[in-house]
Amino acid sequence: MERAVPWVVIDAATGGGVVNLRELWHYRDLLYFLTWRDIAVRYKQTALGVLWAILQPLLSMVVFTIFLGRLAGVPSDGVPYPIFCYLGLLPWMYFSGAVARSGASVVGSANLLTRVYFPRVLVPLSATLSALVDFAIAFAVLGCLMGWYGIRPALSVVLLVPVAALTAVAATGIGMWLAALNVRYRDVQYAIPFLMQLWMFATPVVYPTSIVPERWRPLFALNPMTGIIEAYRAAVLGRPLDWSTLGVSALSAVLLAAVGAWQFHRMERTFADVV
Amino acid sequence: MSAPVLRVQGLGKRYRIGGPAQRPGHLREALVDMVASPFRRLAAKRGTRAAQEEFWALRDVSFDVEQGEVLGIIGRNGADKSTALKIISRITPPTTGRIELRGRVGSLLEVGTGFHGDLTGRENVYLTGTILGMRRPEIDRKFDEIIAFAGVEAFIDTPVKRYSSGMYMRLAFAVAAHLATEILLVDEVMAVGDLEFQKKCLGKMDEVARGGRTVVFVSHNMAAMRRLCERGLLLERGRVAAAGPMAAVSDLYVRPGREQEEGARFNPRDRRGTGWARVTNMRILDEDKEPVAARPCDADLLVEVTIEVAGGAAAGSSLRGLVVELVVCSDDGQPLLSLMNVDDTGVALPDSRACRVLVRLPGPTLVPGRYGINVFVGIPFLQHVDEISEALAFGVLPPVEPWRPYDLHPSRGLICRKAEWSCSDVLSRAAPAAREAS
Missing domain, CATH: 2.70.50.60 (abc- transporter (atp binding component) like domain)
Structure with missing residues (x-):
């Protein structure tokens, strides 16, 4: 036996309570395999396979470029609209994909939850982690795109690491919240695509923050994805970061994530009974 | 005597059953029902709880299991033996009571849980193993043993959706059977695969039971339960009806005469x-x-x-x-x-x-x-x-x-008939011939 024997007490407490970090650590291999399973299975039996990870943002970008960039003439802060738009779609698609996937994850693993115990957090967590692979692939396309337009990434591109981590945290927290709600109210799974669509237009994905009236900007920054997406653009293109917007957005991202995680933790014990 | 490894005290589990099922019979009713249900749910929130019926699946169940002991929980269908196991394995929380566990719990509640058809046998061994709570090095060590037990060496890199159902079950059971937790919960796993494999499973369970691990079995297979378990617990309608040596408890379970009570x-x-x-x-x-x-x-x-x-x-x-x-x-x-x-x-x-x-x-x-x-x-x-x-x-x-x-x-055997017996003496007729030959 490799470890000290833990004591576990199971009682009728209705949820909440402390998070068993030691247990989470013990199950780290499971997180790895769940994530890996999601990735391995994702494009099984598709003709285009992993190309889908490239096609989705690329085609969206083309559509938005034609309709918004060309026809509607949406400004793009002096960058070619395709680059501008792709830089917004890249984090957005990760975010919305991760939220949708983790939101559906718990109900999707119902047969596991009702048969085996393991820390339930791993289910939505592995969903957001596996979405990172698509994100990374789409990033490679960004490189090609920038090469095509002759734009060199700025050194500040290293800032993307913490910003990407923040995106993942926000997506995981919100995904957990929706996942827990979805166990009780399946309405959530119908609401998620719609919610994500609305949310996208409330976020500077296909348009710049600069077209939002000045006095609404603080409110606009409360949307966690506002600061995050602007930070992606600033970091890659080497433009000055709007620290105050990013700060507000980061704070709201962390807060939302914390609330989501707490809600999940509060409800996870009864998942097997309700799902 | 040391403290018990598993202590269950006053365990109770209550389920809420909705009121009398109102199932729509026509599309029109179904649509009306769909529109009305959110309002009904809101109305229900406002205290009209009477529509909900409560049902205690388990009530006041207490027992201890000592280190290395093998306990069998028996009872007829619907006695909620499995609910008890699900609570002990933390799948579902109890409504009342308390359970203390000294050690990791592994449960073999349903064989094949977590298998993914598109993944190969090898990949599924790792996935299921970790789902059951094993660490990766642990699976690495036991990997050869697991596939040898399942007898699927040749197909280990084939997606399991191409397996025959027998191979599938064997591999699933093999992973679960190699779980090395201090406490093991086993629910009806003896019923998988063909006869030969069932024998192998029972043999494995024998080995587990005698290996000093703490095991809780739930099964209908009385013969297996008598062989594997030293102590028994009889559940009846969610309550402990009897506890003690398995032989005595199982006799009580199959005892004729009790039938009249129900x-x-x-x-x-x-x-x-x-x-x-x-x-x-x-x-x-x-x-x-x-x-x-x-x-x-x-x-x-x-x-x-x-x-x-x-x-x-x-x-x-x-x-x-x-x-x-x-x-x-x-x-x-x-x-x-x-x-x-x-x-x-x-x-x-x-x-x-x-x-x-x-x-x-x-x-x-x-x-x-x-x-x-x-x-x-x-x-x-x-x-x-x-x-x-x-x-x-x-x-x-x-x-x-x-x-x-x-x-x-x-x-x-469950069937009894009066057979007609007859006998003819074969030996004495054969005997003279035998004598002649010698």
């Missing part, structure tokens, strides 16, 4: 079919046509089935032409024999909207114990009109006039 009541809970005609009652009768809960083994078994055309069925519907089948099952749901009204000895249903069918099964047929009857009304292969699993439970008592000097025991 009436043979018609129970249409598990029902399927189009429902235009329905079985509305089933009874066991004695020779005076009085309803009883049990019959002696050597008496004829009389089953009365009432069938009626449902109120909503088209005018002019009649029972004529319907096939009625009774399937007598063992207490754990294993079908034993089927009786049909289209047999040579059967009877056709009348051209009416209701009828009562009487079936006489000559005794002795069933060994003393508990049995159930599934009923089917319809046209085989064409139409399920009404099908009820475990529609009726009844008891069979020891024979009034025993024809053998020993007890009839379920462990020696």
